[in-house]
Amino acid sequence: MTIDQSRKWLTDWHFRDRNGADVKAYDDVQLHADATSVSPGTVAVDMIPAGSVGTVIFVTEDEPVWLSIECDVGDGFAFAENFPATDVTLHRTAEEKRQNA
Numbered sequence: 001m002t003i004d005q006s007r008k009w010l011t012d013w014h015f016r017d018r019n020g021a022d023v024k025a026y027d028d029v030q031l032h033a034d035a036t037s038v039s040p041g042t043v044a045v046d047m048i049p050a051g052s053v054g055t056v057i058f059v060t061e062d063e064p065v066w067l068s069i070e071c072d073v074g075d076g077f078a079f080a081e082n083f084p085a086t087d088v089t090l091h092r093t094a095e096e097k098r099q100n101a
Contacts, residue, residue, distance in 0.1 A: 004082050007066065009058040015065040021090040025056050028097065029069065029088035035080035042076030053091050054080065 014024040023029060035048040048054075054071030057079075065085035070077050 004060075004066065007060045007062065009068065010061055011058060013059040013061050015059055015067075015085045017089045018086050019089050023056065023085075023088070023090050024094070025059055026094040028053055028055050028091040028093075029067075030091045031069075031071070031080070031083070031088055033084075033087040035069070035071070035083050037071075037073075037078040038081050041073075041078035043073050043078055045073055045078050048073055048078055048080050056088075059085070 011025040014022055017023050017029065018032065031048065031050050031052050031054065033050050037045045037048050048071045052071045052073060054069040056067050057070055058068035060066045067080075067083045067085055067088065069080045069083055071080055
């Protein structure tokens with residue numbers, strides 16, 4: 001699956017996760033459903049399992065909100081595209097990541 005080009009994808013946008021928390025691009029989220037992996041990534045997997053954590057790269061501005069996410073998988077990363085925002089929760093904000101770097 002590739003990113004849906006019929007939608008407007010942004011890096012300076014925000015959305016509400018399944019718990020109502022405000023999430024924006026570059027925040028980390030936890031997946032609550034399996035995601036289909038797309039390439040390129042550093043690991044070859046077909047599915048990214050629910051419970052995985054990833055960084056939101058792009059967000060659609062219209063409803064339903066979809067995400068492009070770089071997910072930590074094993075010893076590398078894989079990408080999920082067109083993933084519904086209703087299936088994620090905020091894990092850590094970009095600001096929190098910078099403070100702990």
